[in-house]
Amino acid sequence: MKSIDDILAGITAGQPRAIGRAITLVENQQEGSEAVLSHLDSLVCNYLVLGITGPPGAGKSTLTSRLIEQYRADGERVGVIAIDPSSPLSGGAILGDRIRMMRHAKDPDVVIRSMATRGRLGGLCSAAGSAVRIMAASGCSKIIIETVGVGQSEMDIIGLADLTLLALAPGLGDDIQAMKAGLLEVVDLLVVNKNDLRGAENLAMDLEGVARQREDKYGLPTRVCRTIASEGQGIEQLVALIAELESLHSESGEMNRRRQVSRNREVVDWGLDMIREKLEPLAALHKHEASPQKTAVQLLQKLWLDL
Ligand SMILES: Nc1nc2c(ncn2[C@@H]2O[C@H](COP(=O)(O)OP(=O)(O)O)[C@@H](O)[C@H]2O)c(=O)[nH]1
Ligand SMILES: [Mg+2]
Known part of the structure; x- marks a missing residue:
C-alpha cells in the first residue's frame, strides 16, 4: 500500500490515481483516511x-x-x-x-x-x-x-x-x-x-x-x-x-455562512457514522429487556463512558 505521504504528495501534484485512492480511502473509512483528511486543509x-x-x-x-x-x-x-x-x-x-x-x-x-x-x-x-x-x-x-x-x-x-x-x-x-x-x-x-x-x-x-x-x-x-x-x-x-x-x-458573508453550515453538517454526519458503527455491535449483543427507546438510551450512556 502506498504511504499517506505518497498519497498526499500525489494529491498536491494533481495525480488522478492518488486523488482516486484518497477518495476511496475516505469513502470506505479505511485506515489512513483520517491522516489524509487532517493534512488536507x-x-x-x-x-x-x-x-x-x-x-x-x-x-x-x-x-x-x-x-x-x-x-x-x-x-x-x-x-x-x-x-x-x-x-x-x-x-x-x-x-x-x-x-x-x-x-x-x-x-x-x-x-x-x-x-x-x-x-x-x-x-x-x-x-x-x-x-x-x-x-x-x-x-x-x-x-x-x-x-x-x-x-x-x-x-x-x-x-x-x-x-x-x-x-x-x-x-x-x-x-x-x-x-x-x-x-x-x-x-x-x-x-x-x-x-x-x-x-x-x-x-x-x-x-x-x-x-x-x-x-x-x-x-x-x-x-x-x-x-x-x-x-x-x-x-x-x-x-x-x-x-x-x-x-x-x-x-x-453568505458564502462564509454557508460553508460554516455545511461544515457543521459534515461534522454531524461523521459523528452519526461513528456512533452507528459502535452502537450496532452493542445492540446485537444486548439482551432486549427494556423498550427499544430505553435500550438506546442505556447503550448511548455506555458508549459515552467508553468514548
Ligand atoms: N433539445 C435539447 N436536448 C438537450 C439539451 N440539453 C441536453 N439535451 C439532451 O437531453 C438528454 C438528457 O440530458 P442529460 O444531460 O443526460 O440530462 P440529466 O439526466 O439531467 O443529466 C440528452 O439526450 C441530451 O443530449 C438541450 O438544450 N436541448
Ligand atoms: Mg445526468
Missing part, C-alpha cells in the same frame, strides 16, 4: 462548489460537461462529483453520463468521481464533503456536484455547495409548485435548459416568478438563465451569472 486554495440538481433528463450532465469546457478554456482545473442514485432505473442515465463525460476523461485537469447513495458504509455527506476537500487540495478551483432529484439526501448533498443550480426543461411534467417550498430556500440559479423546445418561454416566466419570490422572502440574489446545453448556447452567460453570485455572496 492546509493544501486547499480558493475554490467554488457548484451544486447542480434537477429531474432526470433536464440536461444536468450536458450542462456539467459544457461548464467543464468553459472553465478548462479559462485555465481552471475542475472536479466533478456525480451522485449516482444506485437505482437500476437510472442505469441508462448513468451510462449516458459516462459517455458525455468521456471526452473529458483524458484531461488530467478534470477529476471526475461518481458516488453511490445506496449500499454504502458511511454517510454520503461526509464522503462527498471529503471528496470536495481532496479535489480542492489537488488544485481544482471549480467543483461541480451533480445530483438527481430533490429528495432529502439530495438536499443534504446540495447543502455542501456554495451555489446551487436547478436545471429544468420544458415538457418534463414537473410541477414547479410541488418543488417550490424545498427549493426556494436553496436554489440560487434557475436554468431553463432545452430552450429550443416548446414551452421554454412559459417555464422561464414561471421561474422568474419563483426567483422574485425567493428574493423577497430571503433577500438572496436569484437568477434565471436559459440554455441549450446540447448546442453550448447560453453557457457563457451562465458562467457569468455564477461568477456574479459568487462575488455577491463573498461580499455579503
Whole structure:
C-alpha cells in the first residue's frame, strides 16, 4: 500500500490515481483516511462548489460537461462529483453520463468521481464533503456536484455547495409548485435548459416568478438563465451569472455562512457514522429487556463512558 505521504504528495501534484485512492480511502473509512483528511486543509486554495440538481433528463450532465469546457478554456482545473442514485432505473442515465463525460476523461485537469447513495458504509455527506476537500487540495478551483432529484439526501448533498443550480426543461411534467417550498430556500440559479423546445418561454416566466419570490422572502440574489446545453448556447452567460453570485455572496458573508453550515453538517454526519458503527455491535449483543427507546438510551450512556 502506498504511504499517506505518497498519497498526499500525489494529491498536491494533481495525480488522478492518488486523488482516486484518497477518495476511496475516505469513502470506505479505511485506515489512513483520517491522516489524509487532517493534512488536507492546509493544501486547499480558493475554490467554488457548484451544486447542480434537477429531474432526470433536464440536461444536468450536458450542462456539467459544457461548464467543464468553459472553465478548462479559462485555465481552471475542475472536479466533478456525480451522485449516482444506485437505482437500476437510472442505469441508462448513468451510462449516458459516462459517455458525455468521456471526452473529458483524458484531461488530467478534470477529476471526475461518481458516488453511490445506496449500499454504502458511511454517510454520503461526509464522503462527498471529503471528496470536495481532496479535489480542492489537488488544485481544482471549480467543483461541480451533480445530483438527481430533490429528495432529502439530495438536499443534504446540495447543502455542501456554495451555489446551487436547478436545471429544468420544458415538457418534463414537473410541477414547479410541488418543488417550490424545498427549493426556494436553496436554489440560487434557475436554468431553463432545452430552450429550443416548446414551452421554454412559459417555464422561464414561471421561474422568474419563483426567483422574485425567493428574493423577497430571503433577500438572496436569484437568477434565471436559459440554455441549450446540447448546442453550448447560453453557457457563457451562465458562467457569468455564477461568477456574479459568487462575488455577491463573498461580499455579503453568505458564502462564509454557508460553508460554516455545511461544515457543521459534515461534522454531524461523521459523528452519526461513528456512533452507528459502535452502537450496532452493542445492540446485537444486548439482551432486549427494556423498550427499544430505553435500550438506546442505556447503550448511548455506555458508549459515552467508553468514548
Ligand atoms: N433539445 C435539447 N436536448 C438537450 C439539451 N440539453 C441536453 N439535451 C439532451 O437531453 C438528454 C438528457 O440530458 P442529460 O444531460 O443526460 O440530462 P440529466 O439526466 O439531467 O443529466 C440528452 O439526450 C441530451 O443530449 C438541450 O438544450 N436541448
Ligand atoms: Mg445526468
